[in-house]
Amino acid sequence: MDTWPGADGNLAPEPAIETLIIEVLLALMMVTVVALARTRNLFGVVVLFGVYSFLMATVLTVLDAVDVAMTEAAVGAGISTVLFLGALLLCRSEEARPVHRPWLPLLVSVAVGGLLVYGSLGMPVFSDPGAPAHRHVAQHYLANAMDETGAPNVVTAVLASYRGYDTLGETVVVFTAGAGVIALLRRRPGRRKP
Amino acid sequence: MKDDLVLRVVGKLLIPFILLFGLYVLFHGDYGPGGGFQAGVILAAGIIFYALIYSVEEARRVVPEPLVEAMMAVGVLLYVTVGVAGQVLGGNFLDYFVLAADPVAGQLRGILLVECGVAVAVTGVMLKVFYMFAGRGNLDQ
Amino acid sequence: MSLAGHFSYFATISLMIAGLFIVMARGNLIKKLVGLGIFQTSVYLLYVAPGKLIGGTAPIIQEGFAVYANPLPHVLILTAIVVGVATLALGLALVVRIREAYGSIEEDDILAKDRE
Structure with missing residues (x-):
C-alpha cells in the first residue's frame, strides 16, 4: 500500500479504470430498474429491488463511501427485503394489469428528467x-x-x-x-x- | 424452514459470528468503517435470520418483545443522557470534552456511548417491526 | 464542459425519474413503495458521487494517504438510509392495514370501493 500513486498527495495518474467500474455498475443499475418496472410479479419485484440495493452498495464502495455501503448492504438488501416479503405474505403477490396507458406519468417524468439534466449541466464535473x-x-x-x-x-x-x-x-x-x-x-x- | 438440516446447522454456526461482527462494527467504528447504525442493523439481521430458520416463536423466546420495546426507548434515552451529562459536567448539550479529564479521551468516550445508544435503538426498532409483521396472520387463511 | 464528466449525474437522474415513474404510473401500493425506494436510493448517489475524488481513498485517516473522499455527504446519507428503512416499515404497515380494510392493495380497487 505504500507505493500507492496518490500517497504523495497527487491524484492517481490513470483514473480511467475507476471511472469505468463506476459507469458499468451504474449501467447495470439502470438495467435492473427497467426490469423492475416491467415485472408484474411482486415477489420478483422485491428480489430485483434487493439486487438493485446490492449494486448500489457496490457503487458506494467504489465511490469510497464504505460506511454508507455497509449500511446500504445491511439495510437495503437485508432488512428492507425481509420487510417487503413480510408485507407480501399479508397481501396478494400479483400486480393487477394497469387499466390505462401511463402516458401522463411518462410525460411528467421525462419533463422532470429534462429539467434535472439541464440543471446538472451547471454542476462541477465528476471528481x-x-x-x-x-x-x-x-x-x-x-x-x-x-x-x-x-x-x-x-x-x-x-x-x-x-x-x-x-x-x-x-x-x-x-x-x-x-x-x-x-x-x-x-x-x-x-x-x-x- | 424448520426442517431444513443444512440451514439449521449453518445457521447455528453462523449466527454467533454475525452477532460478534455486529459488536465489532459497533466498537471498532472509531477506527474502521462502521458505527451504531450499521451495528444495530447487523445485530437485528442476525436475530431475524434466527427467526427465519427456527421460528418467530423461538426468536421471541430468546429476545422477548418487552425487551425489544425497552431497547427502542433505552437507546434514545442513552443518547439524551450523554447529552445531559455534558451539561451537568459543565459543558454544552452533547459536549463530550467534559466527559473525561483529557478532552480527546472525553470525545472518544462520548462517541462510543452515543454509538451504543444508536445501536440499541436501531436494533430494537428493526426487531420490533419484524415481529409486528411476522406475528400477523393473513386474512385469507 | 464534457458530457462524460457528467455521466454520474445523468445516471442518477435516470434512476430518479424511473422511481418517479413507478410511483406515479403503478397502481399497486407495494410497487409504489419500491418506486419510492428507488427514488430515495438515487438521492444517495446524488449526494455521495460529487464527494468522490478519483485516486482518493475512504475518509479514514491513516499514514501514507493524503487524498480522501468528502466525509460530509457520507454522514448525511448514512442517517438517511436508516431513517428511510424506518419510514418504509411505516409505509408497509399502512399498506397492510389498507389491505385488511379494503381487501386489496390496488389503487383502482380502493378508489372504486370508496365511491360505493
Whole structure:
C-alpha cells in the first residue's frame, strides 16, 4: 500500500479504470430498474429491488463511501427485503394489469428528467477537486477530526461528535417510526374481509 | 424452514459470528468503517435470520418483545443522557470534552456511548417491526 | 464542459425519474413503495458521487494517504438510509392495514370501493 500513486498527495495518474467500474455498475443499475418496472410479479419485484440495493452498495464502495455501503448492504438488501416479503405474505403477490396507458406519468417524468439534466449541466464535473463541496467545511473535518476527537474514521467523528445533534434527531425519527408501526399493527385483524 | 438440516446447522454456526461482527462494527467504528447504525442493523439481521430458520416463536423466546420495546426507548434515552451529562459536567448539550479529564479521551468516550445508544435503538426498532409483521396472520387463511 | 464528466449525474437522474415513474404510473401500493425506494436510493448517489475524488481513498485517516473522499455527504446519507428503512416499515404497515380494510392493495380497487 505504500507505493500507492496518490500517497504523495497527487491524484492517481490513470483514473480511467475507476471511472469505468463506476459507469458499468451504474449501467447495470439502470438495467435492473427497467426490469423492475416491467415485472408484474411482486415477489420478483422485491428480489430485483434487493439486487438493485446490492449494486448500489457496490457503487458506494467504489465511490469510497464504505460506511454508507455497509449500511446500504445491511439495510437495503437485508432488512428492507425481509420487510417487503413480510408485507407480501399479508397481501396478494400479483400486480393487477394497469387499466390505462401511463402516458401522463411518462410525460411528467421525462419533463422532470429534462429539467434535472439541464440543471446538472451547471454542476462541477465528476471528481473535480476544486468543486465547492470539497473546499468548504469538509477540509476542516479531514484536517482536524483526528486531533480533536481521536477517531481516525472521520465519518464516525462527524456523525457522533460534530453533528451529534443531527444524529440525535435521526435516532428519534427511527424511534418514532417504530412507535408508529406498533400503533398501526398492534390491534389484531378483527374485521373479516367484506 | 424448520426442517431444513443444512440451514439449521449453518445457521447455528453462523449466527454467533454475525452477532460478534455486529459488536465489532459497533466498537471498532472509531477506527474502521462502521458505527451504531450499521451495528444495530447487523445485530437485528442476525436475530431475524434466527427467526427465519427456527421460528418467530423461538426468536421471541430468546429476545422477548418487552425487551425489544425497552431497547427502542433505552437507546434514545442513552443518547439524551450523554447529552445531559455534558451539561451537568459543565459543558454544552452533547459536549463530550467534559466527559473525561483529557478532552480527546472525553470525545472518544462520548462517541462510543452515543454509538451504543444508536445501536440499541436501531436494533430494537428493526426487531420490533419484524415481529409486528411476522406475528400477523393473513386474512385469507 | 464534457458530457462524460457528467455521466454520474445523468445516471442518477435516470434512476430518479424511473422511481418517479413507478410511483406515479403503478397502481399497486407495494410497487409504489419500491418506486419510492428507488427514488430515495438515487438521492444517495446524488449526494455521495460529487464527494468522490478519483485516486482518493475512504475518509479514514491513516499514514501514507493524503487524498480522501468528502466525509460530509457520507454522514448525511448514512442517517438517511436508516431513517428511510424506518419510514418504509411505516409505509408497509399502512399498506397492510389498507389491505385488511379494503381487501386489496390496488389503487383502482380502493378508489372504486370508496365511491360505493
